[in-house]
Amino acid sequence: MHDILEKSGFNPDANYKVVGTSPIKHDGYDKVTGRAKFSADAFAPGMLVGKVLRSPHPHAIVKSIDTSKAEKLPGVKAVITREDFPEKKAGTGAGDMTRIAMAREKVYWEGHPVAAVAATSERIAKKALKLIEVDYEVLPFVIDEVEAMQPGAPILHDYLRTKGATGADADKPTNIVERSVLKQGDIEKGFAEADVVIERSFDSKPMHQGYIELQSCIANTSDDGQVDLWCCTQAPWVYRDRLTAIMDIDSSKIKIQQSELGGGFGGKTTFYIEPLAVALSRKAKAAVKMTMTRAEVLKGTGPVSGTHAKIKIGAKKDGTIVAAQSELSFQTGPYTGSAFVNAQQAIWTRYDIANVETLCYEVVSNRPKVASFRAPCVPQIIFGAEAVITELAQAIGMDELDFRLKNAVAKGHTTIYGQKFDEIGLIETIEAAKNCDHYKSPVPEGQGRGIACGFWFNRGGETTGTMSLAPDGTVNIILGTADVAGSRMSMAMMAAEEFGIPVDRVRATLADTNALGFNRVTAGSRTTFSSGMVVVNNARQIIGELCSRAAKMWKVPEEGVIFEDGFCRPASSNVGDFEPMSMKEISSKTTYTMGAISAHSEMNVTGAGPGFAVHIVDTEVDKETGFVAVKRYTIVEDAGKMISPIQVEGQLQGAAVQAIGWALNEEYIYGADGRLQNAGFLDYRMPVASDVPMIDTVIVEVPNPKHPYGLRGVGEVPLTPGPAAIGNAIANAIGVRPTSLPMSPPKLLALMKSAKA
Amino acid sequence: MSKKYHVSLTVNGDEYECLAEPQMTLLDVLRDELKLTGTKEGCATGDCGACSVMVDGRLTCSCLVLAPEAEGRSVETIEGMAKDGELHPLQQKFLEMNGLQCGICTPGILVAAKALLDRKPDADEMEIRYWLAGNLCRCTGYDKIIRAVMAAGEEMKGA
Ligand code: FES
Numbered sequence: 001m002h003d004i005l006e007k008s009g010f011n012p013d014a015n016y017k018v019v020g021t022s023p024i025k026h027d028g029y030d031k032v033t034g035r036a037k038f039s040a041d042a043f044a045p046g047m048l049v050g051k052v053l054r055s056p057h058p059h060a061i062v063k064s065i066d067t068s069k070a071e072k073l074p075g076v077k078a079v080i081t082r083e084d085f086p087e088k089k090a091g092t093g094a095g096d097m098t099r100i101a102m103a104r105e106k107v108y109w110e111g112h113p114v115a116a117v118a119a120t121s122e123r124i125a126k127k128a129l130k131l132i133e134v135d136y137e138v139l140p141f142v143i144d145e146v147e148a149m150q151p152g153a154p155i156l157h158d159y160l161r162t163k164g165a166t167g168a169d170a171d172k173p174t175n176i177v178e179r180s181v182l183k184q185g186d187i188e189k190g191f192a193e194a195d196v197v198i199e200r201s202f203d204s205k206p207m208h209q210g211y212i213e214l215q216s217c218i219a220n221t222s223d224d225g226q227v228d229l230w231c232c233t234q235a236p237w238v239y240r241d242r243l244t245a246i247m248d249i250d251s252s253k254i255k256i257q258q259s260e261l262g263g264g265f266g267g268k269t270t271f272y273i274e275p276l277a278v279a280l281s282r283k284a285k286a287a288v289k290m291t292m293t294r295a296e297v298l299k300g301t302g303p304v305s306g307t308h309a310k311i312k313i314g315a316k317k318d319g320t321i322v323a324a325q326s327e328l329s330f331q332t333g334p335y336t337g338s339a340f341v342n343a344q345q346a347i348w349t350r351y352d353i354a355n356v357e358t359l360c361y362e363v364v365s366n367r368p369k370v371a372s373f374r375a376p377c378v379p380q381i382i383f384g385a386e387a388v389i390t391e392l393a394q395a396i397g398m399d400e401l402d403f404r405l406k407n408a409v410a411k412g413h414t415t416i417y418g419q420k421f422d423e424i425g426l427i428e429t430i431e432a433a434k435n436c437d438h439y440k441s442p443v444p445e446g447q448g449r450g451i452a453c454g455f456w457f458n459r460g461g462e463t464t465g466t467m468s469l470a471p472d473g474t475v476n477i478i479l480g481t482a483d484v485a486g487s488r489m490s491m492a493m494m495a496a497e498e499f500g501i502p503v504d505r506v507r508a509t510l511a512d513t514n515a516l517g518f519n520r521v522t523a524g525s526r527t528t529f530s531s532g533m534v535v536v537n538n539a540r541q542i543i544g545e546l547c548s549r550a551a552k553m554w555k556v557p558e559e560g561v562i563f564e565d566g567f568c569r570p571a572s573s574n575v576g577d578f579e580p581m582s583m584k585e586i587s588s589k590t591t592y593t594m595g596a597i598s599a600h601s602e603m604n605v606t607g608a609g610p611g612f613a614v615h616i617v618d619t620e621v622d623k624e625t626g627f628v629a630v631k632r633y634t635i636v637e638d639a640g641k642m643i644s645p646i647q648v649e650g651q652l653q654g655a656a657v658q659a660i661g662w663a664l665n666e667e668y669i670y671g672a673d674g675r676l677q678n679a680g681f682l683d684y685r686m687p688v689a690s691d692v693p694m695i696d697t698v699i700v701e702v703p704n705p706k707h708p709y710g711l712r713g714v715g716e717v718p719l720t721p722g723p724a725a726i727g728n729a730i731a732n733a734i735g736v737r738p739t740s741l742p743m744s745p746p747k748l749l750a751l752m753k754s755a756k757a
Numbered sequence: 758m759s760k761k762y763h764v765s766l767t768v769n770g771d772e773y774e775c776l777a778e779p780q781m782t783l784l785d786v787l788r789d790e791l792k793l794t795g796t797k798e799g800c801a802t803g804d805c806g807a808c809s810v811m812v813d814g815r816l817t818c819s820c821l822v823l824a825p826e827a828e829g830r831s832v833e834t835i836e837g838m839a840k841d842g843e844l845h846p847l848q849q850k851f852l853e854m855n856g857l858q859c860g861i862c863t864p865g866i867l868v869a870a871k872a873l874l875d876r877k878p879d880a881d882e883m884e885i886r887y888w889l890a891g892n893l894c895r896c897t898g899y900d901k902i903i904r905a906v907m908a909a910g911e912e913m914k915g916a
Pocket residue numbers: 797798799800801802803804805806807808809818819820821
């Protein structure tokens with residue numbers, strides 16, 4: 001199927017006309033005029049409004065739910081509870097998913113849905129929620145994962161046994177989902193060789209992805225059971241298949257259309273209100289619109305994993321890191337799925353270390369189930385890892401970047417998880433950091449500078465897409481991967497480059513789930529890379545077809561036709577004397593040749609190119625208040641080849657400010673009652689424009705040899721070293737090492753005080 | 758049945774009337790009654806600025822205005838920013854300079870930025886940053902937004 005593509009890796013000598021420029025993105029126009037349709041901007045005929053009743057308790061048995069009064073309220077058309085979802089065995093994938101959507105035996109966090117109502121107005125729906133009587137048997141709860149690991153901690157699931165546990169406790173109920181070790185070399189021997197050893201503990205609190213678009217959806221279930229679902233999602237096909245898994249609806253009967261996506265960052269890779277809307281619509285026999293409030297988003301959708309980390313690292317005097325040992329624990333909420341393995345693998349990927357041991361625990365507790373967020377689990381672990389790297393460099397007396405350079409991985413290195421790196425740009429990135437203006441300029445008086453180095457794997461995976469040529473010679477692309485920040489435009493640009501036509505002659509649109517085969521989620525920085533492969537493959541198929549049609553029309557052999565800049569031409573004067581034929585001329589005559597020209601590809605894309613970044617940050621810390629001002633921020637990153645530089649810069653800058661939020665402010669704060677205390681944007685404070693400086697970018701381009709345009713992926717790498725770089729900057733500014741995220745004013749004040757004492 | 762209030766208002770120069778429940782906000786009226794969905798809801802508590810509109814010439818969070826309070830007011834929204842088929846310089850600069858990624862914050866930010874530049878086209882970086890401090894954007898890191906506003910101001914000064 002894709003041998004066309006496989007024959008052609010990246011061509012370093014190509015001269016691009018479209019790729020590498022920064023045209024206005026096509027979806028931008030409707031976004032600056034207010035016409036773009038985000039999830040909440042849709043309405044359906046006869047639409048009802050749905051609302052969710054959520055648990056006020058972090059942990060309780062749901063003894064009974066009486067909905068009779070709510071059902072009798074005029075205007076209420078449907079009330080649903082656990083009874084409206086088929087039983088799925090607890091502890092299985094479907095069992096967990098259905099219980100996250102709607103509580104069954106127990107509620108596991110404050111905000112866990114227990115019932116939902118569809119009514120003719122929002123006011124009536126809310127009134128009905130108050131009439132639902134839930135009888136709870138309140139249970140002891142546990143919020144923190146380290147506490148949840150202790151003997152005697154309240155147990156969430158009686159059935160849970162630790163995967164990977166041995167010994168006497170292996171068969172006891174526990175909150176530890178998994179104990180996992182990843183190691184290489186001989187850790188004891190490694191430390192024996194070290195001249196300097198640093199050992200520290202770190203912790204981090206969960207932050208929320210913080211997308212501005214509240215989750216909203218409209219579900220319409222027809223009388224024969226067909227489901228039409230409109231929603232904001234990074235993963236339409238995944239939502240569909242999960243609906244099938246928990247509701248026993250044939251996938252062919254579910255059509256999901258993604259709206260414009262108002263931010264996701266990983267948080268919209270799994271559904272929340274969508275199955276409830278489907279169930280309400282099925283019961284009410286009408287379209288149901290549900291929109292979360294901000295408090296519901298913060299309480300009811302997944303933040304990231306809070307963590308604890310004990311890290312020990314050793315190096316020789318010459319700067320060689322010889323051993324790194326860590327013990328990491330990850331919150332996952334009440335159910336497994338933190339993706340902690342990312343962190344286990346990525347903690348040291350920048351460096352060639354002979355002896356490594358990384359022990360991880362994934363732990364359930366009474367918090368909302370975590371969800372992905374740009375490089376899931378990695379930035380909060382790199383926070384500690386890059387802190388000890390900096391401390392090692394300082395202890396040895398080496399320049400921080402030289403120290404990193406000395407240990408940097410390069411092409412040919414095999415990682416601890418078995419990947420052999422092809423062309424990677426870590427060394428180029430560190431060199432570029434050394435040469436950038438920020439690093440070369442002196443640290444301003446009273447400030448501290450921090451450096452950290454980050455990594456993300458970048459991903460590929462299952463991707464499908466079609467492309468068609470219209471009779472006027474313009475090109476349509478149908479994509480399966482959600483567009484989270486401009487990937488439609490990058491696809492159009494790659495297609496325009498292939499055809500040698502202006503990008504305005506190409507449009508990319510997002511498919512519904514009936515239009516294409518399965519597409520994996522837009523996550524892992526895989527979309528521009530993977531769908532880009534599909535687009536290039538389709539374009540090359542179409543070019544082949546254009547040549548074959550031209551050959552037919554000229555009555556010459558196919559090899560006698562070449563394609564260049566939008567035209568089919570005779571390969572040489574020997575072929576004959578023909579005027580070049582445009583895409584339009586050929587495609588307007590398809591009635592006389594073999595019918596319309598289109599192409600279609602399904603791939604399980606491999607060959608993603610890992611990405612590396614160095615962040616350089618200058619901070620100033622107010623000694624009286626503990627307030628941190630970020631004064632200067634530079635991201636140096638290997639982006640592979642850039643399709644649209646302005647979009648790549650935007651990804652990097654956005655990630656830097658998310659990192660600033662995570663580093664300095666954002667956290668989930670729980671009261672003694674196990675309830676979230678800051679479920680609103682006033683108290684869950686994300687960075688605003690006046691909190692941050694301009695974000696400078698230095699983009700290195702080491703092309704990924706496995707992609708026709710040398711692409712890597714830029715969505716996640718730029719978040720990974722952010723909190724660490726800021727932490728290092730603060731440590732250098734105040735002379736003590738902060739070890740807890742976020743590094744908020746009260747914590748820093750206490751730290752400075754204890755250092756003085 | 759709760760009593761509904763009759764509300765008449767002008768939006769972008771056009772007259773509208775609707776019946777609003779007492780708890781409804783101007784944001785609800787714009788979006789759900791008038792189907793002018795360019796104005797967004799990000800929090801409904803006045804903390805994100807996605808719902809920014811002009812009410813009688815003042816920059817306002819429409820989620821904090823009750824519908825009956827909008828009676829007789831003149832409201833300007835993102836839908837009225839492009840005039841006579843021409844994008845406003847702010848809209849043009851946001852497109853050219855990538856002042857938007859997902860675009861959900863964009864209408865609110867454009868309305869707020871216009872309110873500033875109308876009075877002060879030569880606002881500097883810090884003034885723009887503080888003026889827009891009520892408008893959350895999670896995607897861009899603000900860099901390109903601030904630059905686009907400065908560039909639009911430059912152009913408006915010249916106009
Ligand atoms: S919706 Fe009005 S300020 Fe957020």
